[in-house]
Amino acid sequence: MDNGGFVMAAYVITAALVGVYTWRLTRRLGHARMAANGKPQGLEDKL
């Protein structure tokens, strides 16, 4: 048995978890920059 599916699953799940965390972190960083500059959060979505 080759078990290629297990290998694929391990790589895809790791990439997905790290990718989603990085994406959320980048968004949070954007919000934090706005908030630290005294601008209301979520404003960048409207601009």
Place this chain on the structure above:
Amino acid sequence: MRTRWLGFEPLGRLAGFAAVPVLAVGLYLGLVWAPPDVMMGNVQRVMYVHVPSWIAMALAYVTAFVCSVLYLARRREAVDHVAQAGVEVGVLFNTTGLITGSIWGRPTWGVWWTWDPRLTTTAIMLIIFVGYLLVRAFLDDPDARARVGALVAIMGSVTLPIVYFSVRWWRTLHQPQSSPSTVDARMVVALRVMMIAFTLIAIYLMSRRSEVARLEAAAERLQLEPGV
């Protein structure tokens, strides 16, 4: 108040740029270039994400431990930001390590999960550090948040050596650490490149997360003292 810490944020950006080519090379080496294992076949290639996950997790938790001790000693806000980042990134890689281990365990051990000392201690470690994140989320006072967080991080870090030595101290299903001299040299190269890639990713994520903590603390101060 000085909140940037030893140029950690620029270092993180540099690590992020370096991680991309190193990861690409590591994936090629691990998935294509390195030979399959004689006993396990291709499923052994899970090792190239499983072991690096533990390396990244250990780096993040050790960072959290050192910064927590420093915070309790010096009370510098900036080290608390790095400690927070270490725990959060450590939890991420703790999770990927457990999931990839479970995926590797199913075809090799026949089970997704077993209450083996290595697996159990690793799960306990994850629970303690998730507890750190919850404790911080529930405390309003920034100083109490940092102090209690530091204590939980130090307590959680005690599990790190227990996890590492669990495969030697107890009879476990999980194999003990392999020696590079007993495996194909190509496997060692692929594993080391992936370990470097995951280390760079962990440094990048920790630097970004500590930057978030720094900015959120600044915003919190701005809310409390609008004139600042």
